Amino acid sequence: MAGASQVLQLTDPLPLDGGGELHGAEIAFETYGTLAGDGSNAILLCHALTGDQYVASPHPVTGKPGWWERMVGPGKPIDTDRYFVICANVVGSCMGSTGPASEAPDGKPYAMRFPVITIRDMVRGLVALLDGLGIDKLHAVVGGSMGGMQALSLAANWPDRAERVLVIASTSRHSAQNIAFHELGRQAVMADPNWHQGDYYAQESQPDSGLAVARMAAHITYLSEEALTGKFGRNLQDRDTKSFGFDADFQVESYLRYQGSGFTRRFDANSYLYITRAMDYFDLAEEHGGKLANAFAGTEARFCLVSFDSDWLYPTAESRHVVHALNAAGAAVSFVELSAPHGHDSFLLDVPALDRVVKGFIE
Amino acid sequence: MAGASQVLQLTDPLPLDGGGELHGAEIAFETYGTLAGDGSNAILLCHALTGDQYVASPHPVTGKPGWWERMVGPGKPIDTDRYFVICANVVGSCMGSTGPASEAPDGKPYAMRFPVITIRDMVRGLVALLDGLGIDKLHAVVGGSMGGMQALSLAANWPDRAERVLVIASTSRHSAQNIAFHELGRQAVMADPNWHQGDYYAQESQPDSGLAVARMAAHITYLSEEALTGKFGRNLQDRDTKSFGFDADFQVESYLRYQGSGFTRRFDANSYLYITRAMDYFDLAEEHGGKLANAFAGTEARFCLVSFDSDWLYPTAESRHVVHALNAAGAAVSFVELSAPHGHDSFLLDVPALDRVVKGFIE
Incomplete structure (x- = not known):
């Protein structure tokens, strides 16, 4: 509609x-x-x-x-x-x-x-x-x-x-744990050198890496251990054996990377800081x-x-x-x-x- | 001894x-x-x-x-x-x-x-x-x-x-959730521009920010919700009222920042990548x-x-x-x-x- x-x-x-x-x-x-x-x-x-x-x-x-x-x-x-x-x-x-x-x-x-x-x-x-x-x-x-x-x-x-x-x-x-996860996300955003103390709007690059990490952390908290196991378990992504490297071998890794990168296209990093802060203050x-x-x-x-x-x-x-x-x-x-x-x-x-x-x- | x-x-x-x-x-x-x-x-x-x-x-x-x-x-x-x-x-x-x-x-x-x-x-x-x-x-x-x-x-x-x-x-x-938390940490390290694809040993700066974020994430998983609440609850750090800013208002925030920054002084970021990978493969x-x-x-x-x-x-x-x-x-x-x-x-x-x-x- x-x-x-x-x-x-x-x-x-x-x-x-x-x-x-x-x-x-x-x-x-x-x-x-x-x-x-x-x-x-x-x-x-x-x-x-x-x-x-x-x-x-x-x-x-x-x-x-x-x-x-x-x-x-x-x-x-x-x-x-x-x-x-x-x-x-x-x-x-x-x-x-x-x-x-x-x-x-x-x-x-x-x-x-x-x-x-x-x-x-x-x-x-x-x-x-x-x-x-x-x-x-x-x-x-x-x-x-x-x-x-x-x-x-x-x-x-x-x-x-x-x-x-x-x-x-x-x-x-x-709760303290809720605040902890949000603080982790904020630190990830603020650690991104593209954050520029928040003044990134006129820059070519945005703090996408930090925001993606923040989103990954949050996403883990949105799903239950049972849901993650049911959805992904230890299944490998697009391969039969482990790569012995740092690619996304496991489906859950691939999924989190996708969630992180997709999010940055639609959300402003500073808004993420402000809204998580509001929630922590609640x-x-x-x-x-x-x-x-x-x-x-x-x-x-x-x-x-x-x-x-x-x-x-x-x-x-x-x-x-x-x-x-x-x-x-x-x-x-x-x-x-x-x-x-x-x-x-x-x-x-x-x-x-x-x-x-x-x-x-x-x- | x-x-x-x-x-x-x-x-x-x-x-x-x-x-x-x-x-x-x-x-x-x-x-x-x-x-x-x-x-x-x-x-x-x-x-x-x-x-x-x-x-x-x-x-x-x-x-x-x-x-x-x-x-x-x-x-x-x-x-x-x-x-x-x-x-x-x-x-x-x-x-x-x-x-x-x-x-x-x-x-x-x-x-x-x-x-x-x-x-x-x-x-x-x-x-x-x-x-x-x-x-x-x-x-x-x-x-x-x-x-x-x-x-x-x-x-x-x-x-x-x-x-x-x-x-x-x-x-x-x-488990999938264990892997997810480790992958989050690895992504935080690799997103740090000081990581330089791992070739940071001769550089002036190391990927400390990314490693600190990874450590914060891990640290949350090492403590129970009950322990975090018992230790910190919603207590404020060194202040009586909220700052309405992005300082570490809450004790739990201050604690996590301390854990993150202290860790980087004694641990190598690449070792963190390799050892978490070994655990995920287990x-x-x-x-x-x-x-x-x-x-x-x-x-x-x-x-x-x-x-x-x-x-x-x-x-x-x-x-x-x-x-x-x-x-x-x-x-x-x-x-x-x-x-x-x-x-x-x-x-x-x-x-x-x-x-x-x-x-x-x-x-």
Whole structure:
């Protein structure tokens, strides 16, 4: 299907958690379906770290199908015949919303002059978009992984803006191990001499090598050990015997190299730094006096949390932690751990049980 | 304590699994204690990926204590008043044994002209060392992690050379996830422009940035999520509030950066490539017709396998897999999974239960 591509320039400056404001920020977004006259059928989808607004329409750079086509479309679990679906590129990213690659007021790219942002800052941008679209209250906000963090942040900080909150394979805070993997990725980018302290936009070469290594590291965390073994095991790539060299002998090596190099064609290295930083800073309890239940005090929204048993990036215990806080806050919440072999990436892949949960919850 | 440092130059060429031979290879090793007149009290310790022969004596580069001082010494579980302990730097490494940084016959460093080696090649070097020392049969061969692979390889390929085989936190084959993490590290090294296709020895700068990133990635796998959370959680480093910048705000970031940069002072980047490759190639069953039990057919050695419940690099299932093969081969084997919070690194850390197992098994 085709989405409607639009860009909203915010008229008010966007206040930031780190202090200061972002002036003239733009939010690029896609919409699918038709907004009801009373504005009651809007669903906001929040994308993950390296995701974007192209949920159910082809990616303009890669030409690949949207990242959640299995879930969003006419007659799909998030049915665009019934709902008006909005997905915006988060501030700090690189697919049309204002980020480090965007022009600063002095006409040059922000690069590392871009302010460090938080998940709440991203959501502030999304709320400004909803204001711009005249949507007071969402039928639902839905997100997986970093998208789930945004959904939680919206529910906690703008409790009147969503009736339903669906959080998939996510967490209310980044663990030390989560931070460690992100820091590894950032160091890989910053170690690339083509990074040039972030000022590479006018250079011939970009920090592609470092970004590819960062992506490889992240990709390992997105798959379960079981999924890697099932997919690749110790199978050799295009050969019968080991090369006794440093080519990609094993299929898993070849796969990772492909994932790394493919990623650099569509993603900005500085955006990777800023967005991973925002995720590492995320700690919803800390924002609310150190007690997660406080974040949801008095909420009238209905919540649904979904985790996957093979997800070792944001394991079930993280979802359960949120559920307990919602229980303590007296919120209406349902929770399900789904069995799927793919690891964290399960939320993007063929897991029919997830389709049923999503469809059931938003109806 | 002080070890006796020696280097043995092999008179015979070392045949290699990849074909060809290594001529004039040198094996640098440390010994502790005194060899009995009948040669019956020798214990061979095999080191891990980035380990070396300095088991119980200070490291000559870092000045730090030996890596297993808690286990090896007078009156310690591996008692040097009773046993003659040998630990050799593996071929391919960089602490005195022949490796990529060594001089090739043409007088220049081998660099990437060094042949790709296997775990069995390393053990071939160790067996040549035992021959040189006049040791026909070891009282025991002991190793953790990659050291355990060597112990298994020795037991499988030279079944008459060791009476006891102690394998700690190890595996009989590298999994797809293990390979993935190593490939990530190799790509980080090779992406560093100072790597120069391996020919960096005469250059002013070495591929330290890439090697540091590789070490950071590996280090994450050596610690459990629980250990990282217990050690660091989301604690900030030397500050009260987030910097909203890209400094090492979190203690875990600071720790990883320190681990990465410290490592490059003592380790050669090309050795890291070669040794990780050897580990990825390791598949003891494959060497023996695809059936692991075949590797141990007819063995008269006694085996002990130890795993740690928090080790996600080589989890308990990997040790159990070896134990089942040993059972099928009719070998004498004991197995214990120890509870320790440190993850894979538990074999190097303060786990009193391990001391008791080691002491009990080798007596």
